[in-house]
Amino acid sequence: MTNDVADRTNLYDLAPQELRATLAEVVSPPFRIKQIAEWVHVHGVDSFDAMSNIPKELRARLAERYTLEFPHVVERTEPAPDGSVKYLSVLGDGNRIESVYMPMRDRTSVCLSSQAGCAVGCTFCVTGFFGAGRNLTPSEMLGQLFTVQHEHHVPAEMTNVVFMGMGEPLLNFDFLVTALDIMYATIAPKRITVSTSGIIPGIEDLARLDRRPNLAISINAPDRKRREEIMPITKKYPLDELIAALKKYPAEKGRDITVEYVLLAGYNDAPADAVALARLIRGLHAKVNAIPFNTDPNLPPWMKRPTDEAIDLFVDTLVRNEVAVTVRRSKGREIAAACGQLRGRTERKRRRVIPSVSEEPGRAGTRSR
Ligand code: SAH
Numbered sequence: 010m011t012n013d014v015a016d017r018t019n020l021y022d023l024a025p026q027e028l029r030a031t032l033a034e035v036v037s038p039p040f041r042i043k044q045i046a047e048w049v050h051v052h053g054v055d056s057f058d059a060m061s062n063i064p065k066e067l068r069a070r071l072a073e074r075y076t077l078e079f080p081h082v083v084e085r086t087e088p089a090p091d092g093s094v095k096y097l098s099v100l101g102d103g104n105r106i107e108s109v110y111m112p113m114r115d116r117t118s119v120c121l122s123s124q125a126g127c128a129v130g131c132t133f134c135v136t137g138f139f140g141a142g143r144n145l146t147p148s149e150m151l152g153q154l155f156t157v158q159h160e161h162h163v164p165a166e167m168t169n170v171v172f173m174g175m176g177e178p179l180l181n182f183d184f185l186v187t188a189l190d191i192m193y194a195t196i197a198p199k200r201i202t203v204s205t206s207g208i209i210p211g212i213e214d215l216a217r218l219d220r221r222p223n224l225a226i227s228i229n230a231p232d233r234k235r236r237e238e239i240m241p242i243t244k245k246y247p248l249d250e251l252i253a254a255l256k257k258y259p260a261e262k263g264r265d266i267t268v269e270y271v272l273l274a275g276y277n278d279a280p281a282d283a284v285a286l287a288r289l290i291r292g293l294h295a296k297v298n299a300i301p302f303n304t305d306p307n308l309p310p311w312m313k314r315p316t317d318e319a320i321d322l323f324v325d326t327l328v329r330n331e332v333a334v335t336v337r338r339s340k341g342r343e344i345a346a347a348c349g350q351l352r353g354r355t356e357r358k359r360r361r362v363i364p365s366v367s368e369e370p371g372r373a374g375t376r377s378r
């Protein structure tokens with residue numbers, strides 16, 4: 010008799026060596042185990058019937074004990090002018106998460122969620138606005154990746170993975186590492202980037218791994234005071250301690266740390282802020298990714314995207330201060346790039362009160378522009 014889905018182990022939740030040990034309970038010749046593992050880790054199949062070189066009877070036996078289930082896609086946006094497509098998927102327990110397909114000239118990036126919500130609560134982020142959610146399992150992270158790869162026919166060797174969707178990946182460390190270990194079967198660690206709000210113990214744990222993904226850090230403000238205003242987590246993991254942890258992070262050739270910096274008009278986008286940011290990250294092997302703020306009705310109304318001129322001035326100032334910088338100008342912007350916004354359109358409101366204009370943090374009137 011077939012077990013209930015909930016009782017069956019999802020093979021995508023098992024680290025590679027665990028998968029082989031688990032399969033050995035039901036499958037005897039070692040070459041069969043290898044074949045099945047290849048269907049899972051290399052081909053990313055979501056049904057046992059797809060395992061065409063496995064005897065039917067064995068496939069049926071596997072299906073009785075295990076599943077290969079992925080999050081179920083419930084909505085795809087129309088492709089944005091840059092080709093990006095955002096996916097909204099529902100999990101077994103009804104939670105909803107987002108992933109994004111981002112085609113580029115010679116490669117494709119897939120942006121994955123690591124949690125169904127986020128407890129960090131950054132004030133500029135829709136995911137943070139809706140509050141904490143549970144950790145995603147390895148199968149739920151891998152399922153997002155394989156779904157996008159299959160739908161867009163993206164070969165693994167052309168795929169970059171970025172954990173920049175919903176959630177804080179380093180607060181889901183163990184499941185993240187299992188998912189990474191499975192991804193490494195087809196995607197090199199240097200093609201995978203984990204973005205964090207600055208969870209120092211998680212960064213230290215990552216530093217100890219033999220195979221490390223690239224690290225992206227959401228700095229978002231050039232000083233401790235402003236960072237604490239918009240990113241509450243920084244009270245627990247202060248900016249100076251974060252920078253010290255990053256300085257200790259093992260530098261690998263050609264693999265700089267990415268410093269993400271959400272540009273908020275009139276708040277952190279002045280040339281003086283660029284100079285302060287350059288000073289802050291001096292000595293780190295880092296490049297800056299400036300991300301113009303994505304507006305959303307759920308976010309404080311004072312938060313605005315800077316003008317293109319202000320963005321250019323900020324970027325030029327960084328460059329003059331010898332900082333390598335890229336700007337995420339339009340990748341998926343038309344489909345509400347920052348994750349959580351698609352889910353946020355339909356989710357019921359409200360955990361947190363939106364600060365009124367008079368509560369606006371920061372430096373009103375101190376801008377030179
Ligand atoms: N929790 C991790 C990864 C997910 S957020 C982190 O914070 O790094 C991924 C990126 O989206 C972060 O750099 C974050 O600063 C940025 N982001 C969040 N909300 C945004 C918004 N409304 N506009 C632009 N970028 C945003």
Ligand code: SF4
Binds near residue numbers: 129174177205
């Ligand atoms: Fe969480 Fe990242 Fe959003 Fe902050 S920016 S609330 S850490 S998902």
